[in-house]
Amino acid sequence: MLIPAPLSFVPGRGELVLDHSTTVSAEEPLGGVLIWLQQALRPATGLPLREAPAGTIRLGLADLGPEEFRLSVTPDGATVEGGGPAGVFYGCQALLQLLPPEVYRRAPVTGRRWAVAAAEVHDKPRFGWRGAMLDVARHFMPKHDVLRFIDLMAMHRLNTLHWHLTDDQGWRLEIKRYPRLTEVGAWRRESQVGAARDAPGDGRPHGGFYTQDDVREIVAYAAERFVTVVPEIESPGHVQAALAAYPELGVTRQPLEVWTRWGINNNVLNTEESTVDFFRGVLDEVLELFPARHIGVGGDECPRDQWRDDPRTQQRMAELGIATEEGLQAWFIGRLDEHLSAAGRRLFGWDEILEGHDLSAGTTIASWRGLTGAARRGYDVVACPDDLAYLDYRQSELPDEPIPVSIPLTLRDVYALDPVPAGLTEDEARHVLGGQANIWTEHADSPRTVDYLVFPRLCAIAEALWGPAARDFADFERRLRHHLLRLDALGVEYRPADGPRPWQRRPGVPGRPDTREQRAAHIARLVATISAT
Known part of the structure; x- marks a missing residue:
């Protein structure tokens, strides 16, 4: 009943019963994992789970890969071994799933017998980057909900949170040297309701941001669960929140408000040296907050018509010896790449950043429009094709899917x-x-809506990223029925298999549903429009 499914699961005889005599122990490097396991087990079971020299549940290291683990359960005890702390942590997550689903509740559950069936489990991941990109720029997610999301990622053995912190509609990260980024850029006067071009605004102010202390807490919390937080600071497009705070960064230098609409915005950064310096200053504070090897700089969906039509930008291109606006965007991203490389980090961006000249060999591409191009050019790739991995896309053809966007991505689709x-x-x-x-x-204005869009589809993607290429969807569906009881215990408001619950619907709010043919044409038009401008 494990999700993700293990490489090997061999049932044994009997069961291990956890009671007030159950003890725990861990080798010295695993103290943090032991504390996490105690904190995970104690609330529902009410058991003390005291430490003892040779505990009933023993955590140790073995000659395995860093994220690989072996879990052995007998009537006498349980042993979790991993090649490193992360492997032991994932083995503990598997142990937790072998207990009754009520173990995920946060207060004592009475009348429940806490037994684990005897078994031998061996498992290791296929990929090192198993992630989720969470956009908090369009709708802010409070800190405690981000922490909860990290817990849900760790439960599914996902290890990378790509945190989309800035966009046209909001700047969510405190930058001390540029305080107006959050004083002004973190707030908008209203939000568009629905996906239609003429959709109304709701008239309700929206905003929020994370202080640097918040970020340190979130990053540390994630690290305890072996989740790396990769920040993304958008540039040179998707920047109207920054332009509202500092108009001198824009091509027109005219006052703007934080954008209240969805879609692609024509307002982009200018390419003066002062603007490059501004964003290098932002990245310096980002580097202090995030120890991740990769730092995201965006680079997607950047219209170039303002650059084409602006005399100063054309003069700037001549000064730099750049012939095309496409090359100008590549130059801007390249300057950020140089800055990150000098700091020992790697630039992470969407696949559009490869439309100009080559970047440093360490550049990593989030590939959303196709999977082969960047790898064939020798760049590292994180696969996130929109037709398989965009969880804001509608989940069925049912008419009551809330604000239906693009093509249907069913559980079976994302599992593939x-x-x-x-x-x-x-x-x-x-x-x-x-x-x-x-x-x-854009259309997920609360953590409840994020739950609906994400689960259980993220469970399927987690298994696709952890396990081997050959998978059995029917077996996954069988295991998922039990896994949903765990999500119920955690209070996750996932989408039921037969469609949204009444309160998960948004009647009267139009979406933008597409067929796969329409979606392909939409992507082609998007690429052509950006290239043409």
């Missing part, structure tokens, strides 16, 4: 995600670090 597409050579395939689900929140 394979980060390594056919046609790559063995050397090219080595550049595929893994994959992630992308959770855009």
